[in-house]
Structure formats: C-alpha cells, structure tokens
Amino acid sequence: MNSFKQGRYSGYLRPISYTIDLGIINGLALLFFFKNVNPFLFIPLVSCTWIILSIYSKFYEVYRFTRPVTISGLLFKQCVLFTLIVFAYFGFRHNLNVNSIVVLRYIAFVFCLIGIAKFAVYYLLQKYRASFGGNLRNTVIIGSNRQTLALETFFNSNPEYGYTLKKVFNLKDKSQGCLEDCFRFIKDYGVDEIYCSISELSNKQLLEVTDFADNNLKILKFLPDNKDIYSKKLKYEYYDFIPILSLRDIPMEDTVNQFFKRLFDIIFASIIIVFILSWLTPLLAILIKLESKGPVFFKQSRNGFNYQEFYCYKFRSMTPNDNAHLHQATRGDNRITKVGKFIRKTSIDELPQFYNVLFGDMSVVGPRPHMVSHTNMYAKRIDKFMVRHFVKPGITGLAQVSGFRGEVETDKDIINRVKYDIFYIENWSILLDLKIISQTVLNAIKGEDKAY
Structure with a gap:
C-alpha cells in the first residue's frame, strides 16, 4: 500500500505542512528577535519543540473528513502549548531582554499565518477534489440500512472529501449477487476502501470480507452496531457525524x-x-x-x-x-x-x-x-x-x-x-x-x- 499513491493517501501533505509551519515560525522569529537571539541555537530548539508538541497534540492529524471546528480546536491547543514554551525559553534566557509584548505579538503572527495556511490547504484540497477530480479514493459499501444510506448520502453530497462511491451491495437482495461478486467488482474497479455494515452480515461473511481485504491490500472500515467484531485493534473516526471504525490502525502510516x-x-x-x-x-x-x-x-x-x-x-x-x-x-x-x-x-x-x-x-x-x-x-x-x-x-x-x-x-x-x-x-x-x-x-x- 503506497502512502503516496493517488486515491489513497496524500503522503506529501503532512511533510509540506511541517515545512510551511516551521518556515513561518523561524522566519518570524528572525524578524522579531533578530538582534536578541542566536539563530543557530534558537531555530533548532524551537523547531524540535514544535515537532514534539505537534506529535503530542496531534496537530497534523487532519484528514479529508476532519471538520473545520476540529482544526480550530487543534490550533487553539497548539497555540496555548507553544506560548508556554516560548515564554519559558525567554524566562530562562532573561538576559536576552525581550519584551513580553513582543513575544505575544510574535505568537499572534505565527498562529495567524499558520491558521491561514492550514485552512487554505484544507479548502484548496477540497476544491481540487470537487472541481478537478484529483486525490480521490474509490469506495464500495457492503450492506443496506439507515447507516449505509447515511454514508452513501455523505459520499454523494460531499465531493470535496474525495470519495467516489462505486457501488452499494445489498447482500439480502439476491438479484445483486453474492459476496464473491462483490469481491470481483472491488478487484475489477480498483476500489481502495470497503465500508461494511456489521449488522447486515453474518459472522462468517464478516470473516470473509476481513480476509479478502487483508489478502488484497484493501482498507476495510466498519459501520458499527452492537455486534461483536472480535478482538481487533479498532479506531474510531467521524465522517461528519457518522461513526466509522477502522479495522487496522497501522502506526507506520503516520x-x-x-x-x-x-x-x-x-x-x-x-x-x-x-x-x-x-x-x-x-x-x-x-x-x-x-x-x-x-x-x-x-x-x-x-x-x-x-x-x-x-x-x-x-x-x-x-x-x-x-x-x-x-x-x-x-x-x-x-x-x-x-x-x-x-x-x-x-x-x-x-x-x-x-x-x-x-x-x-x-x-x-x-x-x-x-x-x-x-x-x-x-x-x-x-x-x-x-x-x-x-x-x-x-x-x-x-x-x-x-x-x-x-x-x-x-x-x-x-x-x-x-x-x-x-x-x-x-x-x-x-x-x-x-x-x-x-x-x-x-x-x-x-x-x-x-x-x-
């Protein structure tokens, strides 16, 4: 599964975001504190601190289905943490004689520009997916009920998220074929992600879908209900307000x-x-x-x-x-x-x-x-x-x-x-x-x- 493959993961976006943000942080630092700080000490220190804070706060864990309010929350959390770190640095290096107002102005400019950059990338990608059909993921839904209908509506009504719904399979409708026909369709049409309603499948069918996804390098996600999904390492995600379960969370995809x-x-x-x-x-x-x-x-x-x-x-x-x-x-x-x-x-x-x-x-x-x-x-x-x-x-x-x-x-x-x-x-x-x-x-x- 190639992390930089179109239609599945946008692997370049997070490194680009890090580069833009670190450029803003260090560029403004030189502008505000050029006469007061040693750039060869300050830049590596503030860059490492930013990266560590970002990992802790999950600042760059923004996906195509992430809501703007969530991004705003991440910005606020990162701003508070970064403010504490910067003030701690200048408090420790009190001999630099940097005015607190200058520090606050620096932080305000940093997060204003980072916020603009973050939302610009977010909305430009949405525009790119909706208008030019790029960065898409092909999907299918297995099962037909209120939850799958809500997800189908979400995919069809929100082209900016970049999901192309190829087909919905209602396995209770014999005219639509069996699970093997579904697997064949997924292979033939280059489907990237499978969304499966647990309540619509028997335990045997769930195992068949899981095995098929694993053996064919397909991403499998569940629409949950009260059925047991075995002892898997599951992760919750939300598409708008629809809960989605990911079968396998792979740390090395980050x-x-x-x-x-x-x-x-x-x-x-x-x-x-x-x-x-x-x-x-x-x-x-x-x-x-x-x-x-x-x-x-x-x-x-x-x-x-x-x-x-x-x-x-x-x-x-x-x-x-x-x-x-x-x-x-x-x-x-x-x-x-x-x-x-x-x-x-x-x-x-x-x-x-x-x-x-x-x-x-x-x-x-x-x-x-x-x-x-x-x-x-x-x-x-x-x-x-x-x-x-x-x-x-x-x-x-x-x-x-x-x-x-x-x-x-x-x-x-x-x-x-x-x-x-x-x-x-x-x-x-x-x-x-x-x-x-x-x-x-x-x-x-x-x-x-x-x-x-």
Missing part, C-alpha cells in the same frame, strides 16, 4: 512515524556500512573467491512494500546454481560452501542488505521478504499473508527473534511468522525496533538452530 523510522534506518545503515562493511567486504570477497568461482554478492528478486519486487543483496554463501531463486537452503544443503556455512550461521551474509535499507527498499526491522515464487505460493495458501506488505520488509523482524526464521518446514512455521509480523505492524514503535535489533545481535552471538 508521516511522522515514517520520518523517524526512515531517519533511524539511514543512520543505522550508514553506521554499519562505514564501520563494518567497509573493511569486512574486501576480506570476505577474498575468502569467497578463493573457495569457489562466482560473484561475491548474490542478488535475489523479492516482494517488498506494496508487493513491489526489488533485488535483495547478500554475501554469496552457496556455489552458483540454477535453483537458488526457487529453493530455500535446507539443513545439510550441499550447495552451501564452507565460508557460506560460517557467514550464514552468524547472519553475516545478510549484512549487504543494509545497502537495501539505504536505497529505501527495506527497513532495518520489518517482516522478512520472501522469494517471489514463495510469496506467490504463500499468498494463495496462508491466510493474511499479504498483510506483511503493508510496510517495508526488514533485515530482521519480530518473527525471526521469536524462533521463526530460516527454512519453512511446515505451514505452521509460516502461519506463526505471519502472526508475529501482523502484531509488529499493528504495534510498531522505535523502542520495539531497538528491542528486536538487540535480540537479533544476541541470537547471532549465541547461534541459532535454524541458522543454516
């Missing part, structure tokens, strides 16, 4: 979280490349070449974020063979060289994937990518396998440090791997990444039974 995870990946990968791979690569190249003919690096096509293929790099640990792209290494595999046995046991063969991280194809931590042939096979056989492709694949992952790495000997191995991967996707945090990395290093030092 632009701020994406920024910090990507920043962490770049820093961590750069450290490994500069301080380890810079001297280890030539040494291993000599050993690999001395034992067997062939390239030092092995590249293999794998499926990553949004099911896109990329080349995954490793140090070559096998003699060159035609089956490398089709068959996993097994215990006692005679294709593995002596050097290869050592680097696989210690996971050193995976280190070139830090270049994949730097290129943006992978992350340091995430669901492990599979060979394309295996991905196609598991996607058909293993329920929810495709959910793993909602995020970038990783060099290591929660499943790997939980005992499900290496060869897939039975379906139980891949089923458990998928369960851990989905848990990671739904509960991601930087601290969880650090914990997984630490456990990976410990496992590499101790050695693992399935590392062969």
Whole structure:
C-alpha cells in the first residue's frame, strides 16, 4: 500500500505542512528577535519543540473528513502549548531582554499565518477534489440500512472529501449477487476502501470480507452496531457525524512515524556500512573467491512494500546454481560452501542488505521478504499473508527473534511468522525496533538452530 499513491493517501501533505509551519515560525522569529537571539541555537530548539508538541497534540492529524471546528480546536491547543514554551525559553534566557509584548505579538503572527495556511490547504484540497477530480479514493459499501444510506448520502453530497462511491451491495437482495461478486467488482474497479455494515452480515461473511481485504491490500472500515467484531485493534473516526471504525490502525502510516523510522534506518545503515562493511567486504570477497568461482554478492528478486519486487543483496554463501531463486537452503544443503556455512550461521551474509535499507527498499526491522515464487505460493495458501506488505520488509523482524526464521518446514512455521509480523505492524514503535535489533545481535552471538 503506497502512502503516496493517488486515491489513497496524500503522503506529501503532512511533510509540506511541517515545512510551511516551521518556515513561518523561524522566519518570524528572525524578524522579531533578530538582534536578541542566536539563530543557530534558537531555530533548532524551537523547531524540535514544535515537532514534539505537534506529535503530542496531534496537530497534523487532519484528514479529508476532519471538520473545520476540529482544526480550530487543534490550533487553539497548539497555540496555548507553544506560548508556554516560548515564554519559558525567554524566562530562562532573561538576559536576552525581550519584551513580553513582543513575544505575544510574535505568537499572534505565527498562529495567524499558520491558521491561514492550514485552512487554505484544507479548502484548496477540497476544491481540487470537487472541481478537478484529483486525490480521490474509490469506495464500495457492503450492506443496506439507515447507516449505509447515511454514508452513501455523505459520499454523494460531499465531493470535496474525495470519495467516489462505486457501488452499494445489498447482500439480502439476491438479484445483486453474492459476496464473491462483490469481491470481483472491488478487484475489477480498483476500489481502495470497503465500508461494511456489521449488522447486515453474518459472522462468517464478516470473516470473509476481513480476509479478502487483508489478502488484497484493501482498507476495510466498519459501520458499527452492537455486534461483536472480535478482538481487533479498532479506531474510531467521524465522517461528519457518522461513526466509522477502522479495522487496522497501522502506526507506520503516520508521516511522522515514517520520518523517524526512515531517519533511524539511514543512520543505522550508514553506521554499519562505514564501520563494518567497509573493511569486512574486501576480506570476505577474498575468502569467497578463493573457495569457489562466482560473484561475491548474490542478488535475489523479492516482494517488498506494496508487493513491489526489488533485488535483495547478500554475501554469496552457496556455489552458483540454477535453483537458488526457487529453493530455500535446507539443513545439510550441499550447495552451501564452507565460508557460506560460517557467514550464514552468524547472519553475516545478510549484512549487504543494509545497502537495501539505504536505497529505501527495506527497513532495518520489518517482516522478512520472501522469494517471489514463495510469496506467490504463500499468498494463495496462508491466510493474511499479504498483510506483511503493508510496510517495508526488514533485515530482521519480530518473527525471526521469536524462533521463526530460516527454512519453512511446515505451514505452521509460516502461519506463526505471519502472526508475529501482523502484531509488529499493528504495534510498531522505535523502542520495539531497538528491542528486536538487540535480540537479533544476541541470537547471532549465541547461534541459532535454524541458522543454516
């Protein structure tokens, strides 16, 4: 699921908003306090403070269905917090001799311009969707009752929100077909989001819809009633005054979280490349070449974020063979060289994937990518396998440090791997990444039974 893909998420909007707001804050600071403050100290400090406050107050969590009154509330909350921080700064740096009236005037100008910019972007996007048909999401509604009728009216009456309702399926009306016809329609018409009335479906049908959405990378949202929706991690949202439940809240879809995870990946990968791979690569190249003919690096096509293929790099640990792209290494595999046995046991063969991280194809931590042939096979056989492709694949992952790495000997191995991967996707945090990395290093030092 590509966050920058038209019709689903406007991934550039939040970074642009941050840039505009920080430009206003720092530009006005230089204008008001140019003679009093050191810009090399003030600008980084006020920028970091603004970002932290924004995360806390959810200042940039403005969506196409967010109401103007909600935006006004966010502006007020952010204004109060920012005012306290700025006054605390100048109170601490009392030697700067900045008048309180000047500080208040600065804050007033900041929030006046930020408010104008925020509402301008909000209304310009609405105009863009309504008049030019851009930034749209294709939707369907499954079920027919008062709630779905209200949602249908909302979609049709508010083109500025950018939802294109393709069809409403009344499954109680046999002339409209069955659930399989609905799934076929969703695939054929490129539907992005499915809105499902819980009261109109049986528990079995709800499970079928959930499985279909997961396995086909579709966003599924529920119109709630008093039925049980199982133990899912649900999130409430409001379209006007209509409550909507999202089935899966993925932390890494948030632009701020994406920024910090990507920043962490770049820093961590750069450290490994500069301080380890810079001297280890030539040494291993000599050993690999001395034992067997062939390239030092092995590249293999794998499926990553949004099911896109990329080349995954490793140090070559096998003699060159035609089956490398089709068959996993097994215990006692005679294709593995002596050097290869050592680097696989210690996971050193995976280190070139830090270049994949730097290129943006992978992350340091995430669901492990599979060979394309295996991905196609598991996607058909293993329920929810495709959910793993909602995020970038990783060099290591929660499943790997939980005992499900290496060869897939039975379906139980891949089923458990998928369960851990989905848990990671739904509960991601930087601290969880650090914990997984630490456990990976410990496992590499101790050695693992399935590392062969």
